[in-house]
Amino acid sequence: MTGGPRRKRDSAATKEALLQAASALFAERGFSATTVRDVATRAGVNQALLFRYFGSKQELFAAVLDHNSTELIAGQPPEGLPRRILDGLLSADQLSGEEHPIAAMLRSYSDERAAHVLREELGARYTAGLAELTDAEDAELRADLVLAWLFGIGMVRSVLGKSPLAQADPDAVARHVTRGISVLLERTDLPDER
Amino acid sequence: MTGGPRRKRDSAATKEALLQAASALFAERGFSATTVRDVATRAGVNQALLFRYFGSKQELFAAVLDHNSTELIAGQPPEGLPRRILDGLLSADQLSGEEHPIAAMLRSYSDERAAHVLREELGARYTAGLAELTDAEDAELRADLVLAWLFGIGMVRSVLGKSPLAQADPDAVARHVTRGISVLLERTDLPDER
DNA sequence: CGAAGGTGTAAGCACTCGCTTACAACTAGT
DNA sequence: ACTAGTTGTAAGCGAGTGCTTACACCTTCG
Numbered sequence: 078m079t080g081g082p083r084r085k086r087d088s089a090a091t092k093e094a095l096l097q098a099a100s101a102l103f104a105e106r107g108f109s110a111t112t113v114r115d116v117a118t119r120a121g122v123n124q125a126l127l128f129r130y131f132g133s134k135q136e137l138f139a140a141v142l143d144h145n146s147t148e149l150i151a152g153q154p155p156e157g158l159p160r161r162i163l164d165g166l167l168s169a170d171q172l173s174g175e176e177h178p179i180a181a182m183l184r185s186y187s188d189e190r191a192a193h194v195l196r197e198e199l200g201a202r203y204t205a206g207l208a209e210l211t212d213a214e215d216a217e218l219r220a221d222l223v224l225a226w227l228f229g230i231g232m233v234r235s236v237l238g239k240s241p242l243a244q245a246d247p248d249a250v251a252r253h254v255t256r257g258i259s260v261l262l263e264r265t266d267l268p269d270e271r
Numbered sequence: 272m273t274g275g276p277r278r279k280r281d282s283a284a285t286k287e288a289l290l291q292a293a294s295a296l297f298a299e300r301g302f303s304a305t306t307v308r309d310v311a312t313r314a315g316v317n318q319a320l321l322f323r324y325f326g327s328k329q330e331l332f333a334a335v336l337d338h339n340s341t342e343l344i345a346g347q348p349p350e351g352l353p354r355r356i357l358d359g360l361l362s363a364d365q366l367s368g369e370e371h372p373i374a375a376m377l378r379s380y381s382d383e384r385a386a387h388v389l390r391e392e393l394g395a396r397y398t399a400g401l402a403e404l405t406d407a408e409d410a411e412l413r414a415d416l417v418l419a420w421l422f423g424i425g426m427v428r429s430v431l432g433k434s435p436l437a438q439a440d441p442d443a444v445a446r447h448v449t450r451g452i453s454v455l456l457e458r459t460d461l462p463d464e465r
Numbered sequence: 466c467g468a469a470g471g472t473g474t475a476a477g478c479a480c481t482c483g484c485t486t487a488c489a490a491c492t493a494g495t
Numbered sequence: 496a497c498t499a500g501t502t503g504t505a506a507g508c509g510a511g512t513g514c515t516t517a518c519a520c521c522t523t524c525g
Binding site: 107109110183184185186187188192195196199200204215217218219221222224225226227228229230232233234236237238239240241242245249250253254256257260261 | 301303304377378379380381382386389390393394398409411412413415416418419420421422423424426427428430431432433434435436439443444447448450451454455
């Protein structure tokens with residue numbers, strides 16, 4: 078998996094390898110089921126280095142979330158955000174290997190240390206992005222409800238693997254969800270104004 | 272907390288005490304963060320008895336889910352099910368103590384042993400109940416999407432505790448969700464039939 | 466009564482966890 | 496070449512995990 082013969086005395090590369098390994102493992106198993114020994118082994122690195130560079134397992138998790146959500150959100154138009162999350166969630170599961178970055182959140186939120194990191198990350202990035210999609214007064218609440226739905230779908234489909242949702246055609250799911258979201262984001266707080 | 276002076280040699284009462292303690296702790300902390308020692312201590316019982324009566328931690332979890340979902344679903348009309356779940360989720364959090372039975376699922380699903388128990392329990396009971404609320408062809412898929420939304424809300428609000436959803440007025444949330452659900456359950460697979 | 470079996474308890478086994486420590490190996494500056 | 500500082504490693508600490516075992520207690524029935 079690693080190209081070179083053996084990495085030697087390159088702190089930047091070591092840090093990056095740890096970050097990559099941690100990202101994959103947190104997405105596959107979640108925060109608490111991932112051990113620092115696993116991460117270090119997957120990165121081909123001694124586990125003591127993990128603590129040298131990241132301080133603790135929790136800080137490593139925060140670094141992974143920050144890295145990944147920057148990739149998914151920053152520099153992309155917010156209109157496509159729900160669809161981008163949904164597509165990732167609907168395609169990444171089932172078949173092997175690659176896990177959506179959001180899977181790391183879905184599998185980790187029930188650990189209090191991970192949840193603390195998540196609250197900040199989600200509020201600052203995802204809710205803020207989704208709230209731009211409506212001009213209703215309670216935009217942020219609606220954004221949270223959208224986020225909750227997407228997360229719930231990821232939870233039931235990708236993590237729990239429950240049928241029929243887990244086996245359903247991605248297009249069919251996307252059609253239902255897109256319709257639901259647009260209804261949810263429609264302005265209703267001013268009942269009749271026209 | 273326990274009324275009597277000391278329970279003595281009553282296997283049925285011991286089993287019930289373990290079930291109650293486990294139900295509360297699984298809801299508060301989830302499957303993997305709950306230890307068998309905690310359960311036994313809370314029940315006022317030696318932990319070896321837990322294994323005598325339930326065999327393993329996983330079987331204890333299954334027994335708790337079965338016990339609780341019977342209470343929530345059986346003998347109740349399915350029309351009220353989404354609302355009943357939602358109300359529980361929206362009221363139980365925040366203030367102290369009492370946790371919704373569903374919280375045990377929300378906090379446990381990312382553990383593979385718990386997930387296995389959950390898939391069966393959810394499919395057989397919750398999805399089946401919700402699917403009765405629509406006559407669309409893909410009733411069960413829609414039911415799963417409703418379930419996913421309710422679970423997502425519970426996850427973001429009650430477990431994660433993320434604002435603004437966690438602090439939002441229950442009625443406001445219920446209004447949004449009820450509207451979304453009814454749209455989601457409307458028949459759309461036959462585009463124009465009237 | 467006295468054996469039998471259900472019920473409760475203390476102790477501990479074998480293992481894993483996050484994290485630390487003591488030390489070796491390498492590189493860079495002078 | 497010699498020192499100083501950075502990078503890497505092996506070993507292990509202390510705490511906690513699910514689960515088991517050996518044994519004491521109490522009740523019941525022949």
